[in-house]
Amino acid sequence: MITETTEAGETEGRPSASPLEQFSTYIRQDLKPDAIAGLTVAVMGVPQGMAYALIAGLPPIYGLYTSIIPTLIAAIFGSSRHLVTGPTNAMCMIILSLTASMPDRYDVSLLEIVLALTFLTGLFQLLFGIFKLGGIVKYVSNSVIVGFTAGAGILIAANQIKNLIGVSIPDSQGGHFLVTIWATLTRFHYANPYAFLIGGLTIGLLVAFRRYAPKVPGSLIVLVALSLVAWLAGWSEPGRGDSHVKIVRDIQEISPSFDIFAVPQMFVRPNLNLIQELVGGALALAILGLVESTAIARAIASSTGQRLDFNREFAAQGAAKMVSSFFHCFVSSGSFTRSAACYQSGGRTRAAAAFSALYTAIVLIAFGPLANYIPLSCLAGIIMVTAATMIQKDRIAMTWKSGRNSQIVVGGTLAATLLMPLETAVFVGVLLSIVILLRITSKPDLTQLVQHSEYGFEEVPFNRAAPEPVAIINLEGDLHFAAAEDLDYELLQALKPETRVVVLRMKRLRAVGSSAMAMLDHFHTLLHARGIHLVVCGIEEEMSKVLTGSGVRKLIGEQNIFYADNRIFQSTELALARAMGIVEMQRSATDSESRESLRETLVHTTAADLMQKRCLRFGEGHQVREAMWLVSQFQKRMNTAHPQSVFLQNREGKLTSELDIPAILKHLATGIADSNPTKLDEEDLARKIEPRLFDGIRKIARPADVTVNQDSPLSEVLWRASKNGFRSMPVSDAHGRLGGAFDEIAMLRGLTKLLHADQAKRSEPPAAPKPSPMQIPLT
Amino acid sequence: MIQAEQLATAKFVRIGSGHSTAEAVGIAFDPDASVLREIVIVVLDNDGNFLGLVEPRDILERLGTELAQAGSDSDTQITAIRRGLATPVAELIRPEVPRVAAQDPLAVLLAKSAMSEAAYLPVFKDDTFFGVIPVTAIFDSICQLTLSGRSSDIPFLNP
Numbered sequence: 042m043i044t045e046t047t048e049a050g051e052t053e054g055r056p057s058a059s060p061l062e063q064f065s066t067y068i069r070q071d072l073k074p075d076a077i078a079g080l081t082v083a084v085m086g087v088p089q090g091m092a093y094a095l096i097a098g099l100p101p102i103y104g105l106y107t108s109i110i111p112t113l114i115a116a117i118f119g120s121s122r123h124l125v126t127g128p129t130n131a132m133c134m135i136i137l138s139l140t141a142s143m144p145d146r147y148d149v150s151l152l153e154i155v156l157a158l159t160f161l162t163g164l165f166q167l168l169f170g171i172f173k174l175g176g177i178v179k180y181v182s183n184s185v186i187v188g189f190t191a192g193a194g195i196l197i198a199a200n201q202i203k204n205l206i207g208v209s210i211p212d213s214q215g216g217h218f219l220v221t222i223w224a225t226l227t228r229f230h231y232a233n234p235y236a237f238l239i240g241g242l243t244i245g246l247l248v249a250f251r252r253y254a255p256k257v258p259g260s261l262i263v264l265v266a267l268s269l270v271a272w273l274a275g276w277s278e279p280g281r282g283d284s285h286v287k288i289v290r291d292i293q294e295i296s297p298s299f300d301i302f303a304v305p306q307m308f309v310r311p312n313l314n315l316i317q318e319l320v321g322g323a324l325a326l327a328i329l330g331l332v333e334s335t336a337i338a339r340a341i342a343s344s345t346g347q348r349l350d351f352n353r354e355f356a357a358q359g360a361a362k363m364v365s366s367f368f369h370c371f372v373s374s375g376s377f378t379r380s381a382a383c384y385q386s387g388g389r390t391r392a393a394a395a396f397s398a399l400y401t402a403i404v405l406i407a408f409g410p411l412a413n414y415i416p417l418s419c420l421a422g423i424i425m426v427t428a429a430t431m432i433q434k435d436r437i438a439m440t441w442k443s444g445r446n447s448q449i450v451v452g453g454t455l456a457a458t459l460l461m462p463l464e465t466a467v468f469v470g471v472l473l474s475i476v477i478l479l480r481i482t483s484k485p486d487l488t489q490l491v492q493h494s495e496y497g498f499e500e501v502p503f504n505r506a507a508p509e510p511v512a513i514i515n516l517e518g519d520l521h522f523a524a525a526e527d528l529d530y531e532l533l534q535a536l537k538p539e540t541r542v543v544v545l546r547m548k549r550l551r552a553v554g555s556s557a558m559a560m561l562d563h564f565h566t567l568l569h570a571r572g573i574h575l576v577v578c579g580i581e582e583e584m585s586k587v588l589t590g591s592g593v594r595k596l597i598g599e600q601n602i603f604y605a606d607n608r609i610f611q612s613t614e615l616a617l618a619r620a621m622g623i624v625e626m627q628r629s630a631t632d633s634e635s636r637e638s639l640r641e642t643l644v645h646t647t648a649a650d651l652m653q654k655r656c657l658r659f660g661e662g663h664q665v666r667e668a669m670w671l672v673s674q675f676q677k678r679m680n681t682a683h684p685q686s687v688f689l690q691n692r693e694g695k696l697t698s699e700l701d702i703p704a705i706l707k708h709l710a711t712g713i714a715d716s717n718p719t720k721l722d723e724e725d726l727a728r729k730i731e732p733r734l735f736d737g738i739r740k741i742a743r744p745a746d747v748t749v750n751q752d753s754p755l756s757e758v759l760w761r762a763s764k765n766g767f768r769s770m771p772v773s774d775a776h777g778r779l780g781g782a783f784d785e786i787a788m789l790r791g792l793t794k795l796l797h798a799d800q801a802k803r804s805e806p807p808a809a810p811k812p813s814p815m816q817i818p819l820t
Numbered sequence: 821m822i823q824a825e826q827l828a829t830a831k832f833v834r835i836g837s838g839h840s841t842a843e844a845v846g847i848a849f850d851p852d853a854s855v856l857r858e859i860v861i862v863v864l865d866n867d868g869n870f871l872g873l874v875e876p877r878d879i880l881e882r883l884g885t886e887l888a889q890a891g892s893d894s895d896t897q898i899t900a901i902r903r904g905l906a907t908p909v910a911e912l913i914r915p916e917v918p919r920v921a922a923q924d925p926l927a928v929l930l931a932k933s934a935m936s937e938a939a940y941l942p943v944f945k946d947d948t949f950f951g952v953i954p955v956t957a958i959f960d961s962i963c964q965l966t967l968s969g970r971s972s973d974i975p976f977l978n979p
Contacts, residue, residue, distance in 0.1 A: 670967055673963040682957065
């Protein structure tokens, strides 16, 4: 019984059901749809299998074997419910490309070479699965697949012209497809009209079936019908000379026997040179096979919602190839057409693919001898029609419209497929993708940030920010060795004569290494020579380690480095504050005007500016519990977590003392002083502190003997606040009554406002622009 | 059962130990700050490890000390304020603030909050800094525990 995994990762049906119950459920629910889907796949797969074997240069019988053994094994061990494994046209084309010239060079039969290739391909895929290297397929982009598939389709079709028109090409003139096409065309006058007729009819009928009756198994009907026509007309009879239509039997006779187990020759008489030559091709086949299978399984899973285990699928694909190499099977892969047929015809589990293998075996045993009469031109017609579908015009158009980089990759891969060995073409495509990726990422994105009073920071194009003493540069993307080159000089372009500090935001930088650090080091030196400070922010953990390891942290100075936090732009705000501080320090050293401005603000900001009349006042005769209730209500209204004070008044309304939350908590804690607090639950805690709730608040309040009046300047306020130790500063009138209060937050906010106002005042442009003391060469 | 972890918050300002008080004030007490944050500064070392907490009170005390030495002359007061604001924030770390563990129950939080005047307690989980607990949160939990259902006999709020 094959169990399936749903999207939620649970076994379908009842997870706790016994194997017998699961089997019983399967028989009841899934057996029939799987059996029907398997039959549909087999009907489609038998002619495809024989035809694809022809692409690989092998007799059609091996296509049937490959439609049985790997299909069965991949179904048992795989992950996808609908992926049908077997012979595919692209893989067969690579097999031909790889192995065509080898039999002569190694004195080993083509079949044995293909079996060795199949085993090695399977071994690579099994290792990918075991070592969870499934991610390798990510490096084969969509553009590579589109270009390669289209190229392979052209090659396959071109390679079958000779079979379609019934022309024999001498082995010496075979090989590259251009040579094969040329040899075919130069022999066109030898074309067999009967073979051409059968081939032409095959193509015409298949196109008609696809257009007008797509659900009918056209390939099988055309194959049977035209084989019958050729047999009845006697075109396939030997002894007809040039008019003899070649049939399957002319290549190798198909017998009903299923005695196909044989240990490949590579294990009996290993030829290391041959194996060595096959390894590169096997790797290409392994990767391409995985890409093909993954794409198909993923496409179907997106409709079914099945969550796939790709590493398991890779291991299953590998095992299928390794085992099938002992059963005269060539390299298989996930077939798109048969997988789609399996899904569309209602297949529910991996048993559907297993059924298709079973039906194919039955066909082989029951009707195998009849397959001997299939004309090769008919199979060639089937191949050419399926090859045409590999040139996916819509996908090519979409990829082509996706931009110049996609065009280069798809065009390059297509050209490589047509002109180079196929296994190399895949790697050429991958290489092109990587080169383009490097080119794209060889330049990090540079923008500038400008602080906006309403919405934080505004991002503007690089070198377009208005001249300010602080230039904030935002660096994003990869900063690998190629990207770091000359970046320091490019960054200098953001400098203006007004620039005093550069803030470099490096939050979204990746691939930071020694080249990036060398760039930063040099940029710091360039700035230093111009008297400009460097502050960096958005530093994440990885970057922090690199800064430390390279010594750049020490060079920049810890006070100029700000670390990324969970709040967006927090480190940039901090860095900007630091930068403004530097600018301020530089200015204050020379600018007496600024000093005057600060003095004015300091003298003219008074307690009245900070005070709030709304504050907590309470009679000093109350109990702690009443003060607690009052404070808790006030805290809620104030919407702050910072503790507020209660000011206690006597009967005349004069301020006498102050009480705050830490003081209340300290008092309550005396209730548990003789207990181990770790052993107290909340009920115990409430019971123990309850007596403290009824104490008078006068007992725990602190005398309010330091106050300010409304006219006290900020400097006095700050000084007195530091003396009295209260969290809120009471402001009393001439009669000693409480007029209001301000807390320490208000004091510091007042101070911040003062500093901001001061900075803003001094940032105003001077009436007459002064000549810049600094000339910055822009590189 | 209420534990420290439930009362802890991560909405506070983190800053490296090398930064000045002015920078810390500029960020923590920015009047234009749109995000409500706890008014406490968490000071970290170069490796991001917790060093201590700085509260507004600590900053005010430093400024007050500087101003006390400055006298009444506004020039020397300005210099004093600038000097106070230039102090590295690490120098203002509040000493001896009790640390609490994420699993500490309310009674432990009460006992530890009574050990200092701090308005915030740092919380650690598996020896790693986890967040801060405002003492107001402890106070609020105790109010709910002890005053729940009894507010009817608590008479008034004097505006």
